[in-house]
Amino acid sequence: xxxxxxxxxxVLSAILFTIGLLGIFLNHKSLxxxxxxxxxxxxxxxxxxxxxxxxxGDLSGQIFALFILTIAAAExxxxxxxxxxxxxxxxxxxxxxxxxxxx
Amino acid sequence: MIAPLLFVLFSLVIIGGAIAVITTRNPVxxxxxxxxxxxxxxxxxxxxxxxxxxxxxxxxxxxxxxxxFLFVVMMLDLRLAKEKDTPLSGxxxxxxxxxxxxxxxxxxxxxxxxxxxxxxxxxxxxxxxxQTPIPADIPNIEAIGRVLYTDYLIPFQLAGLxxxxxxxxxxxxxxxxxxxxxxxxIAVQNTRSVEGxxxxxxxxxxxxx
Numbered sequence: 001x002x003x004x005x006x007x008x009x010x011v012l013s014a015i016l017f018t019i020g021l022l023g024i025f026l027n028h029k030s031l032x033x034x035x036x037x038x039x040x041x042x043x044x045x046x047x048x049x050x051x052x053x054x055x056x057g058d059l060s061g062q063i064f065a066l067f068i069l070t071i072a073a074a075e076x077x078x079x080x081x082x083x084x085x086x087x088x089x090x091x092x093x094x095x096x097x098x099x100x101x102x103x
Numbered sequence: 104m105i106a107p108l109l110f111v112l113f114s115l116v117i118i119g120g121a122i123a124v125i126t127t128r129n130p131v132x133x134x135x136x137x138x139x140x141x142x143x144x145x146x147x148x149x150x151x152x153x154x155x156x157x158x159x160x161x162x163x164x165x166x167x168x169x170x171x172f173l174f175v176v177m178m179l180d181l182r183l184a185k186e187k188d189t190p191l192s193g194x195x196x197x198x199x200x201x202x203x204x205x206x207x208x209x210x211x212x213x214x215x216x217x218x219x220x221x222x223x224x225x226x227x228x229x230x231x232x233x234q235t236p237i238p239a240d241i242p243n244i245e246a247i248g249r250v251l252y253t254d255y256l257i258p259f260q261l262a263g264l265x266x267x268x269x270x271x272x273x274x275x276x277x278x279x280x281x282x283x284x285x286x287x288x289i290a291v292q293n294t295r296s297v298e299g300x301x302x303x304x305x306x307x308x309x310x311x312x
Contacts, residue, residue: 004106004107006219009147010218011215012118014216018212019121019122021208021211022125025203026125026204032175032176033130033133036133043164046144046156047144050151054150054151058233058236060234062153062156062243063251066251067258070266071265072164074268074269075269076168076171076172077269080175081273083175084178085276088279
């Protein structure tokens, strides 16, 4: 089977990245939604890496997608920990409440 | 040609799921849509001949990260936002955000799609210099293992270090010391002498050993 053209991957990745970014811009309520939008952004980048890896026959794209997965997992863990700490302090995860540095 | 059809199918589910993730009000539904997106992205990766990454995506993302999200969402006991507080309600409160957000989003999408569509005309015609060509005769996971533990050994170890750092950071952030909790102090317990032990009768009469 010939490898799929890289255009497919790039268009999908562009749309997914835009949706993730739009999710961050649109969202004015919940920290959890912003974290999930970040996951979408990282996923679109990994898809782009995989598409180029398949189109060029180079394995290093898959390796870097693996590293992106690692970073995304670490980011999710720390982000969720911060959400939990924020919830303990304010009893909500509303973005509008997170408007001062100390309190 | 079944691959482009499958790709388009998976892509449509991914796009729909992603839109649902950023627009649903209920965080549990959003997490479940995120799982849908990840599993279909695994299908995309299978089409892109990255079988190991597809498996990893299902196990790590759908299995671990999404469950972590679900766990936290349910643990935090979030009151569902009121009817008017959809994720889009920031736009309704401040209509200028529509213009700004739409401009940024459309600009970004137009740029990315333009680059993608003009990719062939941008290429110089020379074959790319491959860092690690995909071997034809061994499975994907074996090929990854061969380069991951040799050529990419130091980045691999650094990735492990990042995960360790994330683990320590998450524990330190959420650790909470409570007052009034009786704890076992093993060092003190092990260093006390036999003479210091005093048996106490719980009914009130104390006796020496």
